[in-house]
Amino acid sequence: MNLRDLSISEDGRTLWLDMTSGRRLQIPALQVRDLCDCGACRHANGQRLIDLAALPQDQRIAAVEVGVDHCSAIVTLLPESHRVELTFDRLAQLLSAPEAQLAGRVPEARLWDASLPESRFPKARYADIAGDPAALANWLVGIRDYGFALLEECGSTTGTVLSAVELFGFVRETNYGRLFDVVAKPDPNNLAYTGLGLGLHTDNPYRDPVPGMQFLHCLEASGQGGESLLVDGFRVAQDLRSDNPEVFEILANTSVPFRFTDSTADLRSNRPLIEIDGQGGLVGVRYNNRSRADLQLSPQQLTAFYQAYSVFGRLLHDPTYIISFKLNAGSLFVVDNRRVLHGRGAFSGGQRRLQGCYADWDALTSYVNLHQ
Amino acid sequence: MNLRDLSISEDGRTLWLDMTSGRRLQIPALQVRDLCDCGACRHANGQRLIDLAALPQDQRIAAVEVGVDHCSAIVTLLPESHRVELTFDRLAQLLSAPEAQLAGRVPEARLWDASLPESRFPKARYADIAGDPAALANWLVGIRDYGFALLEECGSTTGTVLSAVELFGFVRETNYGRLFDVVAKPDPNNLAYTGLGLGLHTDNPYRDPVPGMQFLHCLEASGQGGESLLVDGFRVAQDLRSDNPEVFEILANTSVPFRFTDSTADLRSNRPLIEIDGQGGLVGVRYNNRSRADLQLSPQQLTAFYQAYSVFGRLLHDPTYIISFKLNAGSLFVVDNRRVLHGRGAFSGGQRRLQGCYADWDALTSYVNLHQ
Missing domain, CATH: 3.30.2020.30 (NE0471 N-terminal domain-like)
Known part of the structure; x- marks a missing residue:
């Protein structure tokens, strides 16, 4: 100058x-x-x-x-x-760059839909990022910008999902533990622990704050089925806002109760499915039909909300938005749990076994700031 | 019925x-x-x-x-x-209770100012809550509703602050560790580690999400000074909204950059000092002069923001809002870090030593839901 x-x-x-x-x-x-x-x-x-x-x-x-x-x-x-x-x-x-000041939470968000080819999925091999801060930062940028990423050739050692988080950050411990196993089991306290398909959802909408990221490591894949499904909730919310602003407003302004309860926890929240900040910027998407609790609204509000919910729910499940892939044994994926919905097809055969954990965002962006 | x-x-x-x-x-x-x-x-x-x-x-x-x-x-x-x-x-x-649906994040918030007598501070003895779920839940309700609480007769064993959190929930690990010591030390990466007074602040506004609660356990008190100061940021924000809505709007709508950086971290955020949700409800207060980064705004925006900042900052430091107490060796306090500001007077003499950690909210409210 x-x-x-x-x-x-x-x-x-x-x-x-x-x-x-x-x-x-x-x-x-x-x-x-x-x-x-x-x-x-x-x-x-x-x-x-x-x-x-x-x-x-x-x-x-x-x-x-x-x-x-x-x-x-x-x-x-x-x-x-x-x-x-x-x-x-x-x-x-x-x-x-005075205009940077006004940018939202995810200025880098690269919104996507079903047309995103698998060749462009953010992806790396464990060995490549474990020893190389620049490669790790590059993989983390994928998570930040796309809201998801894959990590391959992670092996099948239990606890590897924790090691993946600890490459850059910290595990968020919850009532499910630092590490949780996702396997079909008797008397499940959560449908995740059955062989049923799981509709697209974000995790733990009943938590405050919701988990920022979920990591899921596949130790053993199922024989048939069990595909992983992902949808960019911000992309869908943005399309909804353009095409159907009244429905967007109803969803952004109606608090929805969520609840999870078992013998050791009674977690509850009451937040909109589409969360915006005071400036109208998109902050998060919550969608989890399993843990939605009973709505307490007037009959008029209920009728409007159910209609809006249905429009949003169908849009989220529209094939034009869904990417799907089969998670192989030894691979893991990460989702931005405030943005990207995930789900799975029903499965049978084999001993499908995943291990998961949650992590917070600040360590990820810090690592990227330091190493990129 | x-x-x-x-x-x-x-x-x-x-x-x-x-x-x-x-x-x-x-x-x-x-x-x-x-x-x-x-x-x-x-x-x-x-x-x-x-x-x-x-x-x-x-x-x-x-x-x-x-x-x-x-x-x-x-x-x-x-x-x-x-x-x-x-x-x-x-x-x-x-x-x-259809109206409960519309309530904000802290429907139970009991706003307070300097007139809150010490006899009404939420308070318990460690031994009383450690063995009694109902007493523990009662103490946690104090944190939830008042945004702070004291815990006495905790002893002087290192790590006790972690045990206090683990009575009901989980520690949030960060780049400062699961546990951090607050002592005067050479070459401090943070002013917390000096004998200087610390102005009223919330912790880690550069983090995403910000820590929900901070726990601070006093192992050794200082000879002179080092009083703990607390201010109910929601009370101040609410008064500001009533008395000076233009200033409130500027603060709620101007993103402020915060940053912490040392050799292992580069944490940054860009959020308003007063955070509201899409419905205008108060979500959080951030105020930390130490880690505020340079603003990037137009000269007109800057002039308006600086004026608003000054009004808010002076109000937060107005003695009519501040409660203060001397934290004795063996006591700890908890603050709702999204609502209550804390600070300390300068100190000298003695070997003032605190240990701190962060925790998330969901486990606290879950425990209260289960046991109350």
Whole structure:
């Protein structure tokens, strides 16, 4: 960034930087003060020491000069007579992408539908990512952007799914344990533990917060059936919002009770199936027919909700959105549980056995930030 | 619930129940279908087997009769000729509290300010809750409703803070470990590890999801200073919303970048300081001046945001909101990290040492649901 001139507005509230490109940058005095990283304002570890709210709010610029190395502006601010050094590099970075600020939770989301070819599924081999931070980061970017990924040649050792998470992050322990086995078993407390097909769903909508990611490792595949099905809930929600905004609004504004109960847990939540934030941005999709509890709404609300639910549920199961693949023994898949629904076909024969665990998002994005 | 009469609307879309009280209940046919808990519709474990979205949407009631024990209505629905038994007990429960459906995340929140006397702080002794599920549930209700609680006579064994969480739930592991020590230490990667005072803040706003609760156990208290400070962020946000709605709107609609970085982590988020859901309900408060990163906004947005930030920051530090207490060796406190800000006074003398960990909310509310 090449500077042509520096100046101060008459009231001292604004610093003007005129660049050789002809661009004129405007920096409020309070921002100049907030950007100070002198030893009194910022610890050597990078954390701020001064709370902006505790400073005089009538910051004004008394003087500005170019630093001796011609790479910074030195600004003196009243009423504290505090001197702030702003490097042009930092200003350039700061001013480069103001629109990023307004981006939603998943600015990188690459929405997909059934037309996504298997060759483009985010995929890696365990050995390749276990020893190579850049390869691992690249695989994690797939999870972040597509909401799912496959990992192959993981072997059939129990607990491998935990090791996969621990390559970059931390397991979320719940009442199901750090690790849970998904096998057909007698007296199942969850339909996951039967040979039945499982409709498309997100996991544990009755939890707060819901699990950010689910990892599922196939130790033994079934003889027949048991295909894995995935749907991009954000893609479906976005299409619904465009094509049927009234239905979208009903789903985003009706809290739905979910519940899971057994002898050791009674988990309940009450949230919309499509969750938006205060700015209307898509935050999450919840859909789990198994654990939906009884609705308590007026007859009029119920009729409208059931209709909206049906539209959404049918859309989520529309083949134009579903990708499917057979998870082989030794492979695992990951889903973004706030975005992507998963399900399975009914199965028989063989000793289908999966192991699963949950993990949080922050460690994944941190790893990507560090290693990419 | 005593029934006087049962009837069906002419179009078969509605079941009418006339009660001896004179109340008339209206139940849409689709709801009747959705409520069916026969073996084909619901597994013995309580989970639903039928996805409503997959059923014919033109459900209509062909017939209704009172069950042989006079405690239920037996409804036959077309087009499937499916028979649904609705017990009056279940209907009474279902229809008792339709407004609960619309309640927010913390319907039980008991907002407080500095006038909350120490005698009303939610409090228990470790030995009393460790052996008594009802006493434990009662203490957990305090955390849920007030957003904080104290636990006394915990001893000074390291790791006790983990045991406290494990009484009901699970530790959230992060890059700080399952357990972290808060002591003054050389070359701190976080100001928490110095003798400096810490302004009021919520923990880890750069994490996704943010830690639901923080537990802090005092192993050794400081000689002078080091008081614990707490503020009910929901109370302050609610007052701000009433008294200064423009400022509330700016804070709820401006994403603020937060960042923590050291050699092993680079955690970033970009969320509003006051987080509301799609219905305008208060979801969380984030305030952490230390880890706030540089804002990327237009000069006009910056000026408005800085002013709003200052109003909110000063309000959060207003003594009318702050409760303070000295955490003694052997005591611990818990905060709802999505609602309550905590801080500490500067300290000197003694070997102040705390151990902390994070935990998620779902296990807490589950425990309360089971044991209260």
